Amino acid sequence: MSTVNQKHRTGDLARFGGAKTFEFVRGTPNLVRPDIEQFLTYSREFFEARRYTNGGPLVRKLEARLARLHGVKYCVAFSNAFWAIVTTIKSLALDGRTELVMPSLTYRRLADIVSWTGLTPHFCEINSKTLAMDPEFAIKAINEQTALLLAPHPIVNNCDVAGMEALSKETGIPLVFDSVESAMESYRGRMIGGFGRAECFSMHSSKLLNGFEGGYVTTDDAELAEQLSYVRGFGFANEDKVVALGLNAKLNEVHAAMAHAAIDDLPDQIERNRGRYHLYRSLLENIPEIRLLEFDENEQRCFKTIVVELLDTWPLSRRETIDLLHAEGALVRPYYSPPQHLKKMAYSTICEDLRETERLAERFLLLPCGEHVSEEDIREVVGLLVFMKAHAAEIRTEFKGGAL
Numbered sequence: 001m002s003t004v005n006q007k008h009r010t011g012d013l014a015r016f017g018g019a020k021t022f023e024f025v026r027g028t029p030n031l032v033r034p035d036i037e038q039f040l041t042y043s044r045e046f047f048e049a050r051r052y053t054n055g056g057p058l059v060r061k062l063e064a065r066l067a068r069l070h071g072v073k074y075c076v077a078f079s080n081a082f083w084a085i086v087t088t089i090k091s092l093a094l095d096g097r098t099e100l101v102m103p104s105l106t107y108r109r110l111a112d113i114v115s116w117t118g119l120t121p122h123f124c125e126i127n128s129k130t131l132a133m134d135p136e137f138a139i140k141a142i143n144e145q146t147a148l149l150l151a152p153h154p155i156v157n158n159c160d161v162a163g164m165e166a167l168s169k170e171t172g173i174p175l176v177f178d179s180v181e182s183a184m185e186s187y188r189g190r191m192i193g194g195f196g197r198a199e200c201f202s203m204h205s206s207k208l209l210n211g212f213e214g215g216y217v218t219t220d221d222a223e224l225a226e227q228l229s230y231v232r233g234f235g236f237a238n239e240d241k242v243v244a245l246g247l248n249a250k251l252n253e254v255h256a257a258m259a260h261a262a263i264d265d266l267p268d269q270i271e272r273n274r275g276r277y278h279l280y281r282s283l284l285e286n287i288p289e290i291r292l293l294e295f296d297e298n299e300q301r302c303f304k305t306i307v308v309e310l311l312d313t314w315p316l317s318r319r320e321t322i323d324l325l326h327a328e329g330a331l332v333r334p335y336y337s338p339p340q341h342l343k344k345m346a347y348s349t350i351c352e353d354l355r356e357t358e359r360l361a362e363r364f365l366l367l368p369c370g371e372h373v374s375e376e377d378i379r380e381v382v383g384l385l386v387f388m389k390a391h392a393a394e395i396r397t398e399f400k401g402g403a404l
């Protein structure tokens with residue numbers, strides 16, 4: 001099945017008429033598949049109890065389990081991270097203020113999520129080392145209208161958690177982390193989940209824990225946890241008593257069953273991810289023009305996503321590189337690109353100087369990763385990159401010659 005070895009000339013690339021490397025696409029969503037028997041065993045529990053949703057036994061156990069894993073007192077499960085984030089921001093934002101500080105180079109729909117809170121996203125510049133929000137730049141976006149700081153972790157490693165916490169303390173502005181990309185990782189030896197006022201996570205099938213869809217909030221704040229649990233379920237405190245303006249964003253039992261099975265598999269998943277990451281790392285050593293973003297293995301890491309930087313010495317543009325790989329069936333993705341402030345929005349936003357964001361947004365690429373990507377596939381992907389480098393001059397001529 002090794003097709004890279006069958007490419008000899010530029011014309012053998014699928015983009016220029018050759019055979020595709022991958023018949024079925026290899027992408028970047030995680031799509032882990034926990035043991036189906038495990039999933040069915042959990043599912044029987046709620047099915048036999050006829051408790052399908054509204055805080056059934058599996059959701060309750062899941063919340064306790066996640067709180068334990070994150071080392072926090074409370075976990076509140078949601079139908080997805082979207083409503084987990086909206087509800088958390090609504091509960092913590094300072095009254096009467098109108099803006100929320102966040103980076104532009106992050107999850108591409110995060111500003112949309114924020115817009116549902118009624119606050120205006122105020123984009124700050126990012127740190128070029130961590131690719132994330134940090135206090136030095138966040139402070140420039142803070143003013144008398146700032147209601148909340150929303151700090152998303154980058155895909156590889158973490159943002160400056162301690163720095164952001166200090167900034168929050170200094171300014172009195174509440175800090176919430178979007179920790180979707182740092183789930184089950186640690187910061188200075190302590191599990192992510194207990195920092196800031198609250199942290200939000202996703203269990204969408206593309207993320208670390210596959211609950212089909214799902215999300216949750218972790219916090220040590222009892223009052224916040226109680227408020228969140230009311231709001232996610234129509235505002236009900238009990239059978240008949242409504243204590244808050246609610247919405248319906250509950251996690252149901254079948255999703256919780258899947259999430260339990262995914263947690264059972266997590267240690268094995270991390271080992272499989274580590275294997276793929278180490279293979280990429282050793283193969284990419286042969287291509288000095290491409291820099292792999294390395295995980296800090298002094299901390300707990302999950303190795304889910306492979307991010308590389310195309311250095312200035314890489315002979316093709318990122319657009320050309322993506323085109324060639326997509327044609328081969330390798331669905332590589334530009335890293336959070338274009339950044340959110342360059343997109344058309346249905347709401348208004350405020351921008352600081354984002355030159356560094358715009359420069360960085362052009363340099364990074366996610367390579368195929370996740371459960372459906374085998375060692376052989378990784379060899380193929382890196383083999384393609386080696387081939388592209390060797391034939392770069394000819395490839396550029398082909399692109400210029402109207403082959404586009």
Ligand SMILES: *Cc1c(COP(=O)(O)O)cnc(C)c1O
Pocket residue numbers: 080081082083107110152178180181201202203204214215
């Ligand atoms: C996927 C993602 C979300 C949204 O999660 P859903 O559960 O799909 O709503 C939010 N933030 C980040 C960083 C994400 O990657």
